[in-house]
Amino acid sequence: MAQVTLRDVKKVYDGKVVAVRDVNLTIGDGEFLVLVGPSGCGKSTTLRMIAGLEAITEGTISIGDRVVNDVHPKDRDIAMVFQNYALYPHMSVEKNMAFGLQLRRLPREEIKRRVTETAGLLGIGELLNRRPKQLSGGQRQRVALGRAIVRDASVFLFDEPLSNLDAKLRVTTRTEIKKLHKRLRTTTVYVTHDQEEAMTLGDRIVVMSAGRGVGVIEQVDTPLNVYRYPKNRFVGAFLGRTPMNFFDGRLVEAEGEVWFVAGPEDAPSIRLAMLPKHTEALRGRVGAEVTLGLRPSSLSEHPMGKETAAHSTIRSQVQVVEPLGKNIDVSCELLDGSPMLARIDARHDFPTSGEVKFYVDMEHVHLFEPGEFGASLLHPEGAPQNETATLASDA
Ligand SMILES: Nc1ncnc2c1ncn2[C@@H]1O[C@H](COP(=O)(O)OP(=O)(O)OP(=O)(O)O)[C@@H](O)[C@H]1O
Numbered sequence: 318m319a320q321v322t323l324r325d326v327k328k329v330y331d332g333k334v335v336a337v338r339d340v341n342l343t344i345g346d347g348e349f350l351v352l353v354g355p356s357g358c359g360k361s362t363t364l365r366m367i368a369g370l371e372a373i374t375e376g377t378i379s380i381g382d383r384v385v386n387d388v389h390p391k392d393r394d395i396a397m398v399f400q401n402y403a404l405y406p407h408m409s410v411e412k413n414m415a416f417g418l419q420l421r422r423l424p425r426e427e428i429k430r431r432v433t434e435t436a437g438l439l440g441i442g443e444l445l446n447r448r449p450k451q452l453s454g455g456q457r458q459r460v461a462l463g464r465a466i467v468r469d470a471s472v473f474l475f476d477e478p479l480s481n482l483d484a485k486l487r488v489t490t491r492t493e494i495k496k497l498h499k500r501l502r503t504t505t506v507y508v509t510h511d512q513e514e515a516m517t518l519g520d521r522i523v524v525m526s527a528g529r530g531v532g533v534i535e536q537v538d539t540p541l542n543v544y545r546y547p548k549n550r551f552v553g554a555f556l557g558r559t560p561m562n563f564f565d566g567r568l569v570e571a572e573g574e575v576w577f578v579a580g581p582e583d584a585p586s587i588r589l590a591m592l593p594k595h596t597e598a599l600r601g602r603v604g605a606e607v608t609l610g611l612r613p614s615s616l617s618e619h620p621m622g623k624e625t626a627a628h629s630t631i632r633s634q635v636q637v638v639e640p641l642g643k644n645i646d647v648s649c650e651l652l653d654g655s656p657m658l659a660r661i662d663a664r665h666d667f668p669t670s671g672e673v674k675f676y677v678d679m680e681h682v683h684l685f686e687p688g689e690f691g692a693s694l695l696h697p698e699g700a701p702q703n704e705t706a707t708l709a710s711d712a
Pocket residue numbers: 330331334335336354355356357358359360361362363510532
């Protein structure tokens with residue numbers, strides 16, 4: 318196993334297309350790191366540079382203690398799975414898995430042992446004699462995984478390995494990959510554009526964007542830290558199953574508090590008192606244009622904390638109510654006509670029309686500078702130093 322390090326890595330294609338720049342990452346020994354971001358932000362490029370399939374224009378990449386910039390892919394001790402994994406159609410599953418090992422001239426018994434063990438691990442032990450066309454999509458995907466894993470490489474690289482599978486199979490295979498990593502603990506870099514896949518798989522996730530014309534890293538942290546403390550509006554908008562609500566407005570000082578206000582002075586559509594602990598940080602911004610970021614789950618028809626109706630509620634007209642089981646999604650409209658989505662607890666009945674007052678969980682609101690990449694005002698550096706929100710089971 319090995320640590321992978323990228324230092325000031327830049328990739329320019331054909332001397333003109335800058336695909337990524339300023340890529341600095343340390344992937345810990347045994348870590349599962351996910352690169353996530355919209356199409357064209359340079360995820361595959363970054364992965365392919367680690368693999369050695371693309372030359373590095375600037376910077377260095379190390380695997381273990383060795384700088385691999387000029388090391389041939391086959392000598393980097395990596396195994397890679399692509400979206401379009403091509404299995405050899407005329408070979409059995411067993412042969413497909415064994416092929417790479419045969420090329421490496423491993424002893425026959427060793428090959429047999431590794432293939433059997435890996436097939437067992439992936440639950441395809443019964444399928445070893447079948448040809449790829451006699452398998453389901455999910456089974457084929459597992460053979461492709463097996464073919465990579467059987468090599469016993471020190472780093473696994475995955476580029477959207479599940480995107481050819483249907484939604485249900487994606488979820489189950491994703492769980493398998495997570496289980497597999499728990500067992501093998503092989504350093505893994507995994508590329509996806511699916512934020513949910515990233516959140517569920519990664520020990521840490523790297524959110525990338527190409528919004529300023531070049532692929533760059535926006536934020537790196539544990540999934541929950543990135544979700545809770547997005548450094549900028551782009552990251553806030555990218556992560557989360559339901560999109561964050563954004564409202565343009567301004568900061569106002571009144572009654573000894575700093576308020577976020579949207580809409581006209583005499584009839585604001587939103588007027589929320591920021592928490593006292595944030596007052597100091599925000600005072601210098603009073604009068605400035607800012608954007609409020611509000612996750613649908615930060616809205617409730619009941620108070621969630623110490624909120625008081627006068628200081629932390631938003632009035633809205635209910636438009637559409639969608640029961641989803643555990644939650645209800647409420648699409649509504651504010652006084653000024655701007656849309657807002659609330660995801661509330663389904664244990665209580667909810668009116669399907671009329672005016673409703675939502676309480677806002679002020680602990681979890683976000684304020685950004687204006688613009689798509691506006692920096693967070695409350696946590697511009699992401700999660701506080703002492704905060705490492707990981708799932709209890711991973712701690
Ligand atoms: N071989 C190439 N020659 C020139 N430009 C390229 C080449 N490969 C990728 N690019 C460009 O580099 C940028 C990053 O591409 P890359 O494939 O790394 O993105 P990605 O994040 O993997 O996107 P997707 O989610 O669509 O796979 C894009 O602007 C792309 O057009």
